[in-house]
Amino acid sequence: xxxITGALEWLTTGANWQGEKGVLNRLAEHLxxxxxxxxxxxxxxxxxxxxxxxIGKGGALAVNLSNVGRAIPTLAILVLLTMTPLGxxxxxxxxxxxxxxxxxxxxxxxxxxxxxxxRSVVEAARGMGMSGRQVFLRVELPxxxxxxxxxxxxxxxxxxxxxxxAAMAGEGGLGRIITYGFAVQNTPQVVAGAILVGGLALLxxxxxxxxxxxxxxMRRRTAAV
Amino acid sequence: xxxxxxxxxxDWVCVKYLESRSQELIDATVQHVWITAASxxxxxxxxxxxxxxxxxGKGFAGPVLGLTTALYSIxxxxxxxxxxPLFGLSPALVxxxxxxxxxxxxxxxxxxxxxxxxxxxxxAALGLGYGPGRLLWEVELPxxxxxxxxxxxxxxxxxxxxxxxxxxxxxxxLGGLIMDGLDSDFKAQVLTASxxxxxxxxxxxxxxxxxxxxxxxxxxxRDAAPGGRIRDSxxxxxxxxx
Numbered sequence: 001x002x003x004i005t006g007a008l009e010w011l012t013t014g015a016n017w018q019g020e021k022g023v024l025n026r027l028a029e030h031l032x033x034x035x036x037x038x039x040x041x042x043x044x045x046x047x048x049x050x051x052x053x054x055i056g057k058g059g060a061l062a063v064n065l066s067n068v069g070r071a072i073p074t075l076a077i078l079v080l081l082t083m084t085p086l087g088x089x090x091x092x093x094x095x096x097x098x099x100x101x102x103x104x105x106x107x108x109x110x111x112x113x114x115x116x117x118x119r120s121v122v123e124a125a126r127g128m129g130m131s132g133r134q135v136f137l138r139v140e141l142p143x144x145x146x147x148x149x150x151x152x153x154x155x156x157x158x159x160x161x162x163x164x165x166a167a168m169a170g171e172g173g174l175g176r177i178i179t180y181g182f183a184v185q186n187t188p189q190v191v192a193g194a195i196l197v198g199g200l201a202l203l204x205x206x207x208x209x210x211x212x213x214x215x216x217x218m219r220r221r222t223a224a225v
Numbered sequence: 226x227x228x229x230x231x232x233x234x235x236d237w238v239c240v241k242y243l244e245s246r247s248q249e250l251i252d253a254t255v256q257h258v259w260i261t262a263a264s265x266x267x268x269x270x271x272x273x274x275x276x277x278x279x280x281x282g283k284g285f286a287g288p289v290l291g292l293t294t295a296l297y298s299i300x301x302x303x304x305x306x307x308x309x310p311l312f313g314l315s316p317a318l319v320x321x322x323x324x325x326x327x328x329x330x331x332x333x334x335x336x337x338x339x340x341x342x343x344x345x346x347x348x349a350a351l352g353l354g355y356g357p358g359r360l361l362w363e364v365e366l367p368x369x370x371x372x373x374x375x376x377x378x379x380x381x382x383x384x385x386x387x388x389x390x391x392x393x394x395x396x397x398x399l400g401g402l403i404m405d406g407l408d409s410d411f412k413a414q415v416l417t418a419s420x421x422x423x424x425x426x427x428x429x430x431x432x433x434x435x436x437x438x439x440x441x442x443x444x445x446x447r448d449a450a451p452g453g454r455i456r457d458s459x460x461x462x463x464x465x466x467x
Contacts, residue, residue, distance in 0.1 A: 003310030070379070071426035073386040075400055076419035079407045083415060161300030168302070168393060169407065178306050182393060187309055194306035198299045205298050 006188025007195060016192075021176070023196060029172040030200065033163040037095055038156060041102035046148070049107045053114020053144070054136050062111035069104035074162045077101070078169040094166040094173075101162050102155045109151025113144030142217040149212040156208055160201045174200065231413065239413035246414070249402070254421060257398025260391065261384045261429070264320050268327030268380060275328065276335035277361075289332060297329040301390045309394070319391035326387060327380040334376025338369030371444050374437040378430055385426040399425070 010016055017023045052058040077100065081093035117140050125139045167175025177193030180186075213219070231239035243250070279289040299307075304322045312318035342365050350364045366373075389400025397404070399418040406414035438445065 067382075070383050071386060071423055071430070073389040073400070073403075073419065073422050075389045075392070076403055076415075076422060079403050079415055080419060083407065083410065083412055157298045161302070164300040164302045165390065168390075168404065175300075175302050178302055179393070181306075190306045190309050194303040194309075197303035198307065201298050201300050201303070202295070 003187050003191050007191035010188045010192040011195065021180070023174075023177065026172065026174045026176055027196070027200070030160070030163050030174045033091070033094060033098060033166070033173055034156070034159050034204075037098035037102055037159055037163075038152075040095075041099045041106055041155065041159075042152070044099070045103045045106035046110055049110035050114060050136075050141070050144075053111045054132070054140060056115065059111065059115065062108050066104045066108040069101065074101055074165055075168060078162070078166055078171075082169045082171070091171065094163070094169070094171040097166070098159050098162050102159045105154040105158060106151045109154070110144065110148045113147030113151070114140055116147070117143045145217055146212075149208070153205060153208045153212070157201060157205055160197075160204055164197045235410065235412050237412045237416045239417075242413040242417065250417065250421065253399045253402050253418065254425065256396070256401075257385070257388055257422070257425060260316060260319055260323070260388050260396065260398055261381065261425075264323035264384050264388075265327055265377060265381050267320065268324045268331050268384075269377065271324060272328055272331035272335050275332050276339065279332065279336055280339060286336075293329045293332050296325050301326070301387055302393065305390060305393055314394045314396075316391075316396045318394055319388065319396045322391075323384050323387060327384055330376050330380045330383075331373075334372050334379075335369065338372030338376075339365055341372060342368045367441075370441050371437065374433065374440070378433045378437070381429050381433060382426045385422065385429060389422060 015022075019025065049062060052062060074097070078094065078097045081087070081097050084093070086093045086096065121143070122135060122139060125135045130138065163173045164175035164178070166173050167179040174193065174197045177196065178190050181189030181191075181193055232241050232245075275289050275293070279286040296304075301322065304325065305318060308318045308321055312321065346364055346368060347360065350360050355364065388398050389403060391397035392400035392404040395401060399422045402418035403415050406412070406418065
């Protein structure tokens, strides 16, 4: 229990929140990594997955990508990228690693979402004279929405977690509070950092669940029935 | 490039490294394997009672699934750090963290496997006078085995990858070599350990696939039948913590 009170004490000490190595700065770094990488990953993965799902091709790629991604240790990629010449460009190795690990959940879920749209609904839409574009925008996309959001959520969780690991490869983010705590054998600081990282992950997931519900294109329709 | 020189020039690929540090690599791999194996086995032992509890009714299923899913969203670095006051710098810390992660996949798959047991099989067994224990052990478990083993495969592969993070408390198997290589800027060590990690995951997956085939010979007949190839697309929707 000492560690818990110690951690709370660490968290309530104002000095720990200020400065370059303070919580606020580390949190800003963490959110910056997460935001930028998610945006880039979405720009790459979503159009590709939705297009593949719409034309019904490339399923093996979309599904296997997740399985391959699972076998590759994030830590190894972070460290490998840091040691390549890319490592001289500041945050670049971390950003690339985060994008790489954000893509599989987005791609796989969006693809499966598109493919799981009831074929008879798509046929009916075609029969009503909808163009391919209309079928995509008005039928497939709204029906695939829940899984696209699931993909976005797991991808975000993944990125928040990987951004914490970037600290082990010497990069910034909230993970630095933990790794520094380990380096100086300060258990309260380690636990305080863990509470911050874990709290951020749960908070981000909660926010995404709420956004997902709020933006659901089917929300008003089901309510009206 | 001369083989002797690759250690001096710090090449990514270095045969000399493999020769001179083979013992170090073997030790790290052995540690990696036993930490992974212990985690998945303990995970399975914990997942079973949880899954049995969860299928008793919605009142249990909600909390069990909610808790195991929430555990999954906790970043690995935070998970291991939160366990530090309880376990100190020990393998038990790493294994506990990995067990908690494996629960998400294992509990779900055990539940899915048990739920997929045909009601007719259950009724037939009850009609034959099977008690609840014998029904579970001799009828439900064998029929749930394909789904359970599919879960074990996914859990094992992601556990192999996650074990590397244990390096933060010096029990990360090959992850330890990766971190040491980073500190000493030793490229061959980092690349070799990383590749070994992926190889380990693939080998474990193939071995478990083989086990799955041996334990459930009847599924192959179904697989070969047209329309019988229902792959676990649902399972692919779960992603692993980093």
